[in-house]
Amino acid sequence: MRVIGLMSGTSYDAIDAAACDLRQEGEDSGTLSLTPLGMVSEPYPAALRSALEAALPPAATTLAEVCRLDTGIGQAFARLAVRADRELCGGRAELMASHGQTVYHWVTDGSVHGTLQLGEPAWIAEASGRPVVSGFRPRDVAAGGQGAPLVGLIDLMLLRGRPGVPAALNIGGIANLTAVPPTGDPVAFDTGPGNALIDAAVRELTSGRLAYDEDGALAATGRVHAPLLERLLAEPYYRLPAPRTTGKELFDAGYLRSRLAGLGPLPPRDVLATLTRLTARTVADALRPLGVTEVFASGGGVRNPTLTGMLREELGATALRTSDELGLPAATKEAYAFAVLGYLTLHGLPGNAPRCTGASGPRVLGSLTPGSRPLRLPGTAARAPYALAVRDPS
Missing domain, CATH: 3.30.420.40 (ATPase, nucleotide binding domain)
Known part of the structure; x- marks a missing residue:
């Protein structure tokens, strides 16, 4: 499956898109192979970045501004998704996995009660025609976890x-x-x-x-x-x-x-x-x-x-x-990680590491927004991958 991972971190300076081919090596294999196809990155438009910065805590904001930011960020992600599909995948991407932009992580006395990422995925699905997995963090939080760091699962698969x-x-x-x-x-x-x-x-x-x-x-x-x-x-x-x-x-x-x-x-x-x-x-x-x-x-x-x-x-x-x-470039490792998490979600496989996030158990993460074609989910793999092998694209 050819997947594009979309990511903007807490520095909110730019959006990264990393494309890769993902394949589980054999029906019963515990290894998921990742072949990097490259990355593209674009800074947020200056006006959008300024609006985002002005709305973040401890500043006050309004629901109207949250709505505008959700749309503007979603449209910015959508533009980069289309570009990444064209330039990195030859128009053959099969799935978009969007982390969105974290704007609030609700922590009290060490417990996480909620987390909010903006960037409406419908804009990505509409512009690209591809299904989009998004909203990865809340399910882990609902299961008693911290909702982060979700890349911990990918790190485990890489470092074991x-x-x-x-x-x-x-x-x-x-x-x-x-x-x-x-x-x-x-x-x-x-x-x-x-x-x-x-x-x-x-x-x-x-x-x-x-x-x-x-x-x-x-x-x-x-x-x-x-x-x-x-x-x-x-x-x-x-x-x-x-x-x-x-x-x-x-x-x-x-x-x-x-x-x-x-x-x-x-x-x-x-x-x-x-x-x-x-x-x-x-x-x-x-x-x-x-x-x-x-x-x-x-x-x-x-x-x-x-x-x-x-x-x-x-x-x-x-x-x-x-x-x-x-095998994963330092600048785009997180975007690749969310491409893997999107792949796992589409295949009905858990995307969290409970021992890392504190969740009560493994959970399939995120929500799925259909693309322009009828949505057909692949079958669940015989087993969740245990290791991640990065392959040389040459």
């Missing part, structure tokens, strides 16, 4: 059988990890801010002239401010037990302002150096107790050499690699 204790790390707006010990249960959770506070600081300190610290250049020229770092590390979230999830509902510009209060004026570069060190420190602190022996990183944070340099310092002898070494 590797020596030692391998881990996958995604550094988006929020950073999350999956660790796979040789015995015992896997562990997956959000470590805390990835790029979220760094990006918020850049926008605040440059009055919106810059959206992010490109290549970590500003942080590289600053010095870590120890009192600020100590104040940031006192955040109770970092001491919650796994599984735990968070979002920009906590780690936003208001959070940053409250932590800067009373410290006096600080050079912007020192603030950015401190926040970059915070991400590296909290990720390493989360990995260290798990005895991790190698880390495969992905997400936008991988493109920040200052951040990855600090992370290597914090990890010490633990090898830091990228998901490219597993």
Whole structure:
């Protein structure tokens, strides 16, 4: 089956579309093979991104604005889906799997009560003519889970059988990890801010002239401010037990302002150096107790050499690699992951890893929007895949 995965993360800077061929290797095989076909990406239109940013917590919004955003995001996803089908699949895609745009993750006292992703899938189905699987997270939440990180299942399928204790790390707006010990249960959770506070600081300190610290250049020229770092590390979230999830509902510009209060004026570069060190420190602190022996990183944070340099310092002898070494490009790993989750849903197979999300059991995730043709579901496979093998497209 040829599937396109569509993803926009918590940094809401762009939409990624990754296309792949997926095939279960034999009727009773526990291996799902993935052949990457490439990716395309487009930034949100400036007006849509500004409207999205203005509506996110802690800002107030209206149902009218939520409706407009749901439509605008759905249409943006639809345009990229059509382009991906044309450029990557020769017009032969069979399924779209859309994560949508997370706008709120409702967490109270460590429990998730709801999660909201915008981007109406009907626009994707109408524009592409293909069926669309969307709304992946709520079913896991309804089953008592955190609804994240759903990529934990894909990480398990990729990392099982590797020596030692391998881990996958995604550094988006929020950073999350999956660790796979040789015995015992896997562990997956959000470590805390990835790029979220760094990006918020850049926008605040440059009055919106810059959206992010490109290549970590500003942080590289600053010095870590120890009192600020100590104040940031006192955040109770970092001491919650796994599984735990968070979002920009906590780690936003208001959070940053409250932590800067009373410290006096600080050079912007020192603030950015401190926040970059915070991400590296909290990720390493989360990995260290798990005895991790190698880390495969992905997400936008991988493109920040200052951040990855600090992370290597914090990890010490633990090898830091990228998901490219597993066959999935670091920039598009999550889009490929949701392509796999969409495939599993269409085949009636569970898409969550209960031991990672905390759900009461495995669940088939998401909702299905038919395309332009009569909907015919494939038969359920004899068994759910246990491993993911990435094949060379050549």
